[in-house]
Amino acid sequence: MPATPLLVIEGLCKxxxxxxxLFDVGLTLRPGEVLALVxxxxxxxxxxxxxxxxxxxxxxxxxxxDGTDYAPRGPRDAEAxxxxxxxxxxxxxxxxxxxxxxxxxxxxxxxxxxxxxDRRRVREHAAALLAAIDLDLAPNxxxxxxSQGERQLVEIAKALGxxxxxxxxxxxxxxxxxxxTQRLFAQIERLRDKGIGVIYISHILGDVMRLCDRVTVLRDxxxxxxxxxxxxxxxxxxxxMVGRTIDQIYPPRAPxxxxxxxxxxxxxxxxxxxxxxxxxTVAQGEVVGVAGLxxxxxxxxxxxLFGLDPFERGTILVxxxxxxxxxPLTAMDRGMAFLTEDRRAEGLLMEASIADNIALPSLPRxxxxxxxxxxxxxxxxxxxxxxxxxxxxxxxxxxxxxKNLSGGNQQKVVIGKWLLxxxxxxxxxxxxxxxxxxxxxxxxxxxxxxxxxxxxxxxxSSEIEELIGMCDRILVMAHGEIRAEIERAAFDxxxxxxxxxxxxxxxxxAA
Amino acid sequence: MSAVRIxxxxxxxxxxxxxxxxxxxxxxxxxxxxxxxxxxVMLPVAPELASLETxxxxxxxxxxxxxxxxxxxxxxxxxxxxxxATSNLAISSxxxxxxxxLDGGPLAAAPAWLAIAAGILVxxxxxxxxxxxxxxxxxxxxxxxxIVTLTTMMFFSGLAIWITTLLTDDGSSIGxxxxxxxxxxxxxxxxLPFSLLIALAVCVVxxxxxxxxxxxxxxxxxxxxxxxxxxxxxxxRRAVFFAYVICGxxxxxxxxLYTARLETGTPVLGxxxxxxxxGAAVIGGVSLFGGKGKVLWVVFGALFLTVVDxxxxxxxxxxxxxFAIKGGAILAAAVIDAQRQRLLRA
Numbered sequence: 001m002p003a004t005p006l007l008v009i010e011g012l013c014k015x016x017x018x019x020x021x022l023f024d025v026g027l028t029l030r031p032g033e034v035l036a037l038v039x040x041x042x043x044x045x046x047x048x049x050x051x052x053x054x055x056x057x058x059x060x061x062x063x064x065x066d067g068t069d070y071a072p073r074g075p076r077d078a079e080a081x082x083x084x085x086x087x088x089x090x091x092x093x094x095x096x097x098x099x100x101x102x103x104x105x106x107x108x109x110x111x112x113x114x115x116x117x118d119r120r121r122v123r124e125h126a127a128a129l130l131a132a133i134d135l136d137l138a139p140n141x142x143x144x145x146x147s148q149g150e151r152q153l154v155e156i157a158k159a160l161g162x163x164x165x166x167x168x169x170x171x172x173x174x175x176x177x178x179x180x181t182q183r184l185f186a187q188i189e190r191l192r193d194k195g196i197g198v199i200y201i202s203h204i205l206g207d208v209m210r211l212c213d214r215v216t217v218l219r220d221x222x223x224x225x226x227x228x229x230x231x232x233x234x235x236x237x238x239x240x241m242v243g244r245t246i247d248q249i250y251p252p253r254a255p256x257x258x259x260x261x262x263x264x265x266x267x268x269x270x271x272x273x274x275x276x277x278x279x280x281t282v283a284q285g286e287v288v289g290v291a292g293l294x295x296x297x298x299x300x301x302x303x304x305l306f307g308l309d310p311f312e313r314g315t316i317l318v319x320x321x322x323x324x325x326x327x328p329l330t331a332m333d334r335g336m337a338f339l340t341e342d343r344r345a346e347g348l349l350m351e352a353s354i355a356d357n358i359a360l361p362s363l364p365r366x367x368x369x370x371x372x373x374x375x376x377x378x379x380x381x382x383x384x385x386x387x388x389x390x391x392x393x394x395x396x397x398x399x400x401x402x403k404n405l406s407g408g409n410q411q412k413v414v415i416g417k418w419l420l421x422x423x424x425x426x427x428x429x430x431x432x433x434x435x436x437x438x439x440x441x442x443x444x445x446x447x448x449x450x451x452x453x454x455x456x457x458x459x460x461s462s463e464i465e466e467l468i469g470m471c472d473r474i475l476v477m478a479h480g481e482i483r484a485e486i487e488r489a490a491f492d493x494x495x496x497x498x499x500x501x502x503x504x505x506x507x508x509x510a511a
Numbered sequence: 512m513s514a515v516r517i518x519x520x521x522x523x524x525x526x527x528x529x530x531x532x533x534x535x536x537x538x539x540x541x542x543x544x545x546x547x548x549x550x551x552v553m554l555p556v557a558p559e560l561a562s563l564e565t566x567x568x569x570x571x572x573x574x575x576x577x578x579x580x581x582x583x584x585x586x587x588x589x590x591x592x593x594x595x596a597t598s599n600l601a602i603s604s605x606x607x608x609x610x611x612x613l614d615g616g617p618l619a620a621a622p623a624w625l626a627i628a629a630g631i632l633v634x635x636x637x638x639x640x641x642x643x644x645x646x647x648x649x650x651x652x653x654x655x656x657x658i659v660t661l662t663t664m665m666f667f668s669g670l671a672i673w674i675t676t677l678l679t680d681d682g683s684s685i686g687x688x689x690x691x692x693x694x695x696x697x698x699x700x701x702x703l704p705f706s707l708l709i710a711l712a713v714c715v716v717x718x719x720x721x722x723x724x725x726x727x728x729x730x731x732x733x734x735x736x737x738x739x740x741x742x743x744x745x746x747x748r749r750a751v752f753f754a755y756v757i758c759g760x761x762x763x764x765x766x767x768l769y770t771a772r773l774e775t776g777t778p779v780l781g782x783x784x785x786x787x788x789x790g791a792a793v794i795g796g797v798s799l800f801g802g803k804g805k806v807l808w809v810v811f812g813a814l815f816l817t818v819v820d821x822x823x824x825x826x827x828x829x830x831x832x833x834f835a836i837k838g839g840a841i842l843a844a845a846v847i848d849a850q851r852q853r854l855l856r857a
Binding site for chain 1: 719720723724725726728729731732735736738739740741742743744745746802
């Protein structure tokens with residue numbers, strides 16, 4: 001292996017809004033090497049890669065490529081220095097053909113002075129690039145007709161066409177079939193043979209152990225491990241990834257000692273490609289957590305339960321009675337509430353006031369008579385009370401727009417709008433995402449109060465700490481299935497993560 | 512906003528101007544102010560603009576427009592649009608006139624009150640029925656409102672002309688309506704034109720529906736963010752559907768006033784106000800982006816357009832130049848709307 005490193009990152013620090021997310025992160029990539037970057041959600045992988053790609057500027061730290069300084073001011077700089085990203089969500093134009101996608105950054109012209117595309121040269125170059133990645137498709141095939149795996153290969157061809165020297169893969173196999181994955185790995189190995197440096201980001205540790213030469217492990221913005229594959233095992237990797245002390249305080253709560261009757265029962269819930277045969281119960285006054293990696297089907301399950309997405313098979317029972325036609329309206333009629341993970345797009349009317357937002361789901365309860373005239377005084381009082389209960393930090397709820405609030409206060413508004421309906425079952429999808437520690441604590445307190453009052457809570461979170469701190473029981477999902485159900489007494493970070501990475505552990509054991 | 516005010520107090524001249532301009536742009540009385548300015552500027556060249564007679568004309572022309580534009584506000588608030596409103600008006604006019612006409616109409620032998628009642632029923636039923644058709648296309652088939660109503664505009668308009676040619680010899684209009692019917696468009700109660708009273712009633716009801724009822728609040732929520740509205744349990748499709756029905760219903764009611772004023776049902780009714788319908792609402796400040804609107808604003812917008820129309824015709828301008836100037840005014844309103852959005856976002 002050549003000794004001169006291709007890319008060196010040293011002492012990278014980065015804060016967002018006063019919260020430091022990277023602490024002296026460093027890594028080294030040599031030519032012809034596949035380096036894996038692993039870590040939990042929020043460990044700093046994406047931030048590091050965004051800095052490398054010129055999306056974010058680091059607060060401190062230095063990067064060099066081939067020994068010369070590299071300080072990108074934008075994605076174009078990264079491209080110019082030969083860095084290519086292959087993202088989870090692919091950046092291809094689905095309405096264009098393969099060849100058009102390959103050359104979208106600059107088509108060859110018929111002549112230097114003539115801004116007409118040289119179709120013949122495009123075709124030839126495209127054919128050559130496709131041959132280089134063993135993709136047996138006509139260059140004029142529309143990208144919309146390609147499978148996910150073929151699109152990934154086209155991205156690689158695009159990177160090759162741009163003379164990339166460093167190729168970064170971000171969770172490339174999550175949507176690929178096994179065969180497509182094999183094909184992708186073969187291509188990555190060819191990139192390595194050509195002397196290109198590859199950074200491979202994945203949660204699937206089995207793949208990492210199979211493909212990569214070296215692994216750098218991130219945890220909470222620190223590099224906690226950097227070793228050759230030969231010195232590592234999947235078990236060791238997991239321990240490196242999770243081994244942290246609990247750094248957050250959760251409000252004390254008397255766990256549901258004797259859980260009440262079931263608030264929610266789910267039997268055999270299935271929707272192809274989303275969730276598979278889900279069976280579980282949430283009792284009144286119980287907080288049930290749902291752990292899992294991104295794409296494990298957790299949010300999909302929540303959306304199905306609330307009637308936002310359809311399902312093919314299964315039964316949903318609320319308070320012992322089955323829901324016939326599941327829509328948000330029928331779900332709400334039975335006392336369900338749903339806090340979505342996408343606060344901006346689905347949780348709030350950003351252009352409306354706090355009061356209007358809190359009132360929205362409860363409006364029918366304040367509408368009287370045939371004309372459904374709103375009882376404005378009663379509604380106003382109730383909204384005001386709820387807003388104060390959840391401690392939204394604003395003086396005038398009717399005049400302050402939701403978009404002008406901090407993330408934490410916005411989330412309190414979303415919680416408040418559901419509390420006004422006094423839900424029997426509250427589904428929370430990432431309730432503390434993107435809010436500060438203080439607001440998190442207040443959200444936890446509200447959840448505890450709800451449970452104490454007999455509401456069943458189903459709480460999805462990517463922060464295992466949070467689930468351990470808050471829940472009576474944790475369901476672990478992977479690939480749309482519930483892979484483990486763990487009682488509070490048996491909570492264990494490693495066990496949860498192991499179940500969430502079930503596939504990779506199995507692959508790892510096989511490798 | 513507060514930062515601007517502080518700067519203004521410091522005496523920074525430019526900032527004070529910006530703040531003043533900003534307040535004016537965001538004021539809901541901007542259009543009313545512009546109307547007054549227009550009248551004052553026009554008075555020296557067109558003194559008739561001060562006469563009672565002129566204002567009687569203006570009220571007469573404004574009321575039907577106001578009713579259609581009020582209906583239009585409902586669909587604009589859910590970020591939709593109904594370009595077919597004037598064609599809807601034409602069809603309602605023709606069909607209702609065909610029912611009422613004494614020239615061989617089905618009720619020619621019946622008492623006048625019955626014919627008139629049946630006619631009004633047809634106006635209302637056809638108007639809301641065609642609105643429901645638009646609404647069904649938008650909500651059930653998930654088609655873009657612009658395309659739906661652009662095509663139904665052509666469809667309804669063509670249909671109206673075709674029906675007229677089938678029913679009449681010369682194919683232009685259906686006349687000889689019952690005497691009492693004209694009262695709806697031309698009569699007065701206590702000195703006030705009947706059309707004014709009807710329009711007033713429509714506006715008051717629309718205002719209450721939009722600002723005080725569950726349905727109205729739902730419409731605004733949908734206009735701001737349909738996905739968030741759905742997650743909050745708003746029956747988005749049903750509400751949008753009824754917004755289009757109301758828009759059609761208003762077109763049908765406006766058709767009553769137009770038809771009564773002309774005393775004939777004609778398929779070219781409302782062609783001149785094709786753009787005024789959307790224009791009046793938008794000039795008044797109802798946002799094309801949805802989620803923002805008030806009936807009072809529509810009143811101002813309709814008043815502005817009608818006054819400009821009258822003023823220009825008093826000058827003896829040709830129809831073409833009036834179209835150009837009115838088009839410019841609507842364009843300016845759309846520009847101001849976009850600027851308002853930017854100011855509000857800043």
